[in-house]
Amino acid sequence: MRQNEMFLLKLGEVVLKGQNRRSFEDRLVTNVRRRLKKCGSFQVYVRQSTIYAEPVNESCDMEAAWQAARQVFGVVSVARAVPCEKTVPAIVETARTYLAEAFAQAKSFKVESKRADKNYPMNSIQVSQAVGGDLAELFPHVAVDVHNPDLTVYVEIREKYAYVHAPAVPGAGGLPVGMGGHAVSLLSGGLDSPVSSWMMARRGVELEMVHFVSPPYTSQQAQDKVLELAQQLTAWCGRMLVHIVPFTEIQEEIRRKCPEEYFTLIMRRFMMRLAEAVARRAGAKALITGESLGQVASQTMMALAVTDDVAGMPVLRPLIGMDKVEIIRMSREIGTYETSILPYEDCCTVFTPRHPATRPSLEDVRKAEAALDVEGLAAKALEGESWIRVKP
Ligand code: ATP
Numbered sequence: 001m002r003q004n005e006m007f008l009l010k011l012g013e014v015v016l017k018g019q020n021r022r023s024f025e026d027r028l029v030t031n032v033r034r035r036l037k038k039c040g041s042f043q044v045y046v047r048q049s050t051i052y053a054e055p056v057n058e059s060c061d062m063e064a065a066w067q068a069a070r071q072v073f074g075v076v077s078v079a080r081a082v083p084c085e086k087t088v089p090a091i092v093e094t095a096r097t098y099l100a101e102a103f104a105q106a107k108s109f110k111v112e113s114k115r116a117d118k119n120y121p122m123n124s125i126q127v128s129q130a131v132g133g134d135l136a137e138l139f140p141h142v143a144v145d146v147h148n149p150d151l152t153v154y155v156e157i158r159e160k161y162a163y164v165h166a167p168a169v170p171g172a173g174g175l176p177v178g179m180g181g182h183a184v185s186l187l188s189g190g191l192d193s194p195v196s197s198w199m200m201a202r203r204g205v206e207l208e209m210v211h212f213v214s215p216p217y218t219s220q221q222a223q224d225k226v227l228e229l230a231q232q233l234t235a236w237c238g239r240m241l242v243h244i245v246p247f248t249e250i251q252e253e254i255r256r257k258c259p260e261e262y263f264t265l266i267m268r269r270f271m272m273r274l275a276e277a278v279a280r281r282a283g284a285k286a287l288i289t290g291e292s293l294g295q296v297a298s299q300t301m302m303a304l305a306v307t308d309d310v311a312g313m314p315v316l317r318p319l320i321g322m323d324k325v326e327i328i329r330m331s332r333e334i335g336t337y338e339t340s341i342l343p344y345e346d347c348c349t350v351f352t353p354r355h356p357a358t359r360p361s362l363e364d365v366r367k368a369e370a371a372l373d374v375e376g377l378a379a380k381a382l383e384g385e386s387w388i389r390v391k392p
Pocket residue numbers: 185186187188189190191192193194210211212213271288289290291295296298346347348
């Protein structure tokens with residue numbers, strides 16, 4: 001790491017205007033501050049659609065901070081930059097040393113300058129020409145190409161310093177967490193629900209998780225695996241609550257009193273009711289699941305209608321139109337894949353019917369469910385609820 005190195009985070013969703021823009025920026029600065037805290041002391045501020053994150057002292061963990069910055073939703077791109085004096089010689093010298101490796105690999109380059117300090121004696125084109133000319137002399141094997149260069153050297157002239165950096169890398173995109181409301185995500189130990197949670201968090205939704213457990217049919221390891229997944233998601237979403245809701249009695253009652261072909265559907269209706277109750281208490285306004293159309297019997301269009309029948313708030317299913325291969329690719333990218341494939345049972349996989357109904361009629365399912373004390377069972381499950389706070 002070069003001394004003085006800092007990060008420039010470009011804001012996403014530039015279509016946002018006025019008050020939305022302000023709250024976007026405020027939220028994002030807060031989120032960046034929070035997420036960099038564990039990497040040391042950083043000064044974080046916003047100027048003209050760019051967030052500056054400067055290490056305050058030598059003890060900052062810049063690699064960890066770089067990683068963390070790339071996992072903050074609302075940031076479209078991240079660049080490492082070095083500040084220097086606002087003179088052409090200082091800028092050229094900074095680019096020469098800081099970008100030496102990039103110059104060694106490039107065949108062509110250009111300089112792109114931006115001038116936030118409008119009192120600066122040169123305009124941005126003049127800065128680019130002067131800096132570019134000097135760099136071309138210092139690196140004679142690298143040609144100037146303003147149309148399609150291998151390397152673009154960015155120079156930003158701001159109030160106190162000029163900043164030099166190479167091209168930015170993509171950030172996490174989306175909207176700052178907290179801007180998109182608050183929802184409860186149904187988190188199982190599978191591949192899908194961590195990805196669906198991540199997708200909604202990227203749209204700015206603050207998450208709270210609910211996980212159903214059926215001891216002794218499901219084990220402590222299965223629950224720990226889900227907490228591990230939640231923990232991995234905190235790198236993107238920040239801290240979150242995971243509600244653990246006991247589900248054994250409900251499943252046993254369903255098995256005792258309902259036709260086998262409806263086991264899963266009735267179970268899913270209970271999950272919705274309970275998740276909604278948790279959401280209402282938390283002030284959350286939607287539920288999130290990892291369902292994908294046609295993936296299993298309970299995810300056909302008719303089966304989804306049976307589940308939605310009991311949901312009193314929107315059920316967001318971001319994976320609904322995605323193929324499993326795409327979901328797997330995303331789970332690798334967000335870092336949950338290895339944990340998701342650990343082979344522990346989920347309550348969905350105990351008591352699975354041999355021939356689940358794929359074209360259920362809502363009327364028939366409701367009738368089958370009438371054999372149960374739905375409210376009593378749900379209330380009892382909620383009484384047994386516990387929660388765990390998971391931190392990054
Ligand atoms: P996943 O890979 O997310 O487990 P899946 O393909 O196995 O999904 P199902 O087991 O039918 O599908 O579950 C569908 C959705 O229901 C899950 O994506 C998740 O949102 C929710 N869900 C399933 N089991 C649980 C559980 N034990 N606790 C909380 N939510 C669950």
